[in-house]
Amino acid sequence: MSVCGAARCRGAVRRILQQNRAVCSHTSGSTPEGIREKLQAFPGGSVELQKQRDSGVALLTVNNPARMNAFSGSMMLELEQRVRELETWTEGKAVIVQGAAGTFCSGSDLNAVRALANPHDGMKMCEFMQNTLTRLLRLPLISVALVEGRALGGGAELTTACDFRLMTSDGVIQFVHKHMGLVPGWGGAARLVRIVGSQNALKLLSGAKKVDPDTGKQMGLVDEVLHCSSGEGNALSHAERWLGQFIQGPAPVIQAAKRVVVSGRELPLDEALQTERSVFGTVWGGPANLEALALKPKHK
């Protein structure tokens, strides 16, 4: 990459980081340290990250099968750490978010929820998760939620923090918050409206409707129904195959595509256009561009 290209790339990265800082300051009036200690007091389960260097696809696994992969406090902290690791994975192209043992995620661990049930702690937990999930969605990687089994409550919110949702034939997404006397607080409502529109979002939240694969597909919540059942063990290979059509080519080009989509989605038009120019500058004259020019390809 030329010196100019590298400088433009740094500029583009700086802009995304500024957006992320804006999220932190908007969603968090004070330091998150207090809530970190409280979350640490609710251990259990893990969030695992496996970077597959050959394919450039990472697997992020929510792992707490004894509680249907509910998020304990320590898992919320681990998720933030994993997202941080992915933010600096320059060779990566995509991330698949999945649950362990054939089910996606049943939301926050109700034991932790009970203990943090006062408004102050609840708000802090929300701020923490909003920040993490916003950063997950803004990763310069194509993200896919692989929904096997159930995605409930915060688990449903987690699916909306990915670019795409794939579902096994028996999968279910359900924003059960209403049944808990709640609304989404991890950013799931804001993202849901952008994915399915306000009419559908209102139906899903106020009715706590179960979304099966067909309904999800009609609404635009589900991008693809995988022809396999939860827990059969082959959902991941189906998902990887589906993802394959979007990640052929070098990582910098795939990451650039994601960056221009993030800025187009989130920034006012003038700023999005400016970011687009900056990102364009990172690939223009780059190795993939020069190679393609030399090959004189025809796009038939």
Ligand SMILES: CCC(=O)SCCNC(=O)CCNC(=O)[C@H](O)C(C)(C)COP(=O)(O)OP(=O)(O)OC[C@H]1O[C@@H](n2cnc3c(N)ncnc32)[C@H](O)[C@@H]1OP(=O)(O)O
């Ligand atoms: C951000 C806001 C939120 O996320 S609020 C949390 C929203 N989630 C919920 O309310 C989920 C409640 N759980 C359920 O509806 C059921 O457990 C579901 C997930 C449908 C599974 O049912 P079923 O297949 O019959 O299994 P089960 O109920 O025996 O569950 C197995 C063990 O897992 C546990 N579990 C499940 N979900 C949670 C959760 N969110 N927090 C804590 N524990 C959970 C169950 O309690 C059960 O544990 P145990 O075997 O009784 O010790």
